[in-house]
Amino acid sequence: MSKTPTGYTNFNGDVIEFGSPEALAEEARTTSLDKERVFHSWSAQDKITPKAWATAQGATLYDYEGTAFLDMGSQLVSANLGHNHPALVEAIRTQAGRITNLNPAFANDIRSELADQIVNKAQGEFSHVFFTNGGADAIEHAVRMARLHTGKNKILSAYRSYHGATGSAMMLTGENRRLGNPTTDGDIYHFWAPFLYRSSFFAENQEQECERALKHLADTIAFEGPDMIAAIILEPVVGSSGIIVPPAGYLAGVRDLCDQHGILFIADEVMVGLGRTGKFFAYEHGGADLQPDMITFAKGINAGYAPLGGVVMTQAIRNTFGQQAYSGGLTYSGHPLAVAPALAALEVYEEEKIFERVASLGENMIAPRLAEIAEKHSAVGDVRGIGFFWALEFVTDAESKTPAGAEAMAAGAAAFKEHGVWPMISGHRFHIAPPLVTTEEELTQLLDAVDAATAAVSAEVLALAG
Secondary structure: OOOOOOOOOOOOEEEEOOOOOOHHHHHHHHHHHHHHHHOOOOOOOHHHOOOOEEEEEOOOOOOOOOOEEEEEHHHOOOOOOOOOOOOHHHHHHHHOOOOOOOOHHHOOHHHHHHHHHHHHHHHOOOEEEEEEOOOOHHHHHHHHHHHHOOOEEEEEEEOOOOOOOOOOHHHHHOOOHHHHHHHHOOOOOEEEEOOOOOOOOOOOOOOHHHHHHHHHHHHHHHHHHHEEEEEEEOOOEEEOOOEEHHHHHOOHHHHHHHHHOOOOEEEEEOOOOOOOOOOOHHHHHOOOOOOOEEEEEOOOOOOOOOOOEEEEEEEHHHHHHHOOOOOOOOOOOHHHHHHHHHHHHHHHHHHHHHHHHHHHHHHHHHHHHHHHHHHHHHOOOEEEEEOOOOEEEEEOOOOOOOEEOOHHHHHHHHHHHHOEEEOEEEEEEEOOOOOOOOOOOHHHHHHHHHHHHHHHHHHHHHHOOO
């Protein structure tokens, strides 16, 4: 375990002691300038005061006073290998001494090596990788490629989904963050994917939920016209819309429907790929023979150390653009300083057996403890997840499943901070997605904090009920 820092290095290279007048002055200036000059995502600008951080190490964030908080959400579920991992930092440093910027039309040794490793590690038969600046870009290009490859325009996606905030990606998003945005892509249609806890199909068990969800998708395909549908895009495990693991057989059923109608299957692995669920890609949980036609990835590919995403494709899709130019590109496609930590990350994932560790701890440590917590506290309506990716859903009434309100969730957030954890709370849910390198001792601290925060939410729910 690394030594607890007593200070931090600022952007000028000065070493500052935590809690010193210099540190507190820097914190005040950072917060002030942020308020004056930075426009924030998904926020009413006058209602927020973002937290400023001095440094981070492993699974821990440190503020300017030196107070430590476990990173419960891996930032936005991207810091899979934690903060300041020496192998990834060194990879960036080494590459910065070689080539810092390269026109993507040139061949690039480190980009070529990364593409080769991704193709070889992904379950199924794939051929090429198109690199992007992040997940939303990857979605945009996967959709464009699907339409050009098939000659069809319609794309289907699930209501409980988030695929990014750019044009087609925003329209593909099914959750309410899509609402209020101008319609930039009118050929996108939504369907209900399986979610037993809030079933749209009156199912009583996972088998019924799977069967009825597939029937609903088949009906949607029939009514939208299979000869007009280019692709179906799915998160193999739903991410920010609720952390929902599909029932056994669902992904394979979607693959079968796609094959029946000549529709491409795009797996959005931006959030759940690269070990988050205990597999290289989460679609692998759907069976040893399952593969999509395209995979979009980002975040965990280089643990968020630099903006990077991409699209993995089959040979057939690549061949569509063998003689006909692909009408798309990015200045920073496979940028050397973003690719370098990705190649290092793949080595760390393998050498440290990160995926196996995540699968084991998720099943044997996180799952039973969360089940125990849910059993103790009446406000927990559902607990679900896999690997290092879990949700606790809070309700005011078990029968009606009415979501817990903002006051109750705020009580949970305060309890997390009191226990040294910076929370990830989405609506009426705790999202538990720590870095994949979080130690067992840190996991114990995190789960203890989840217990305390759950108790706080439950108490507030009871108090508000009168």
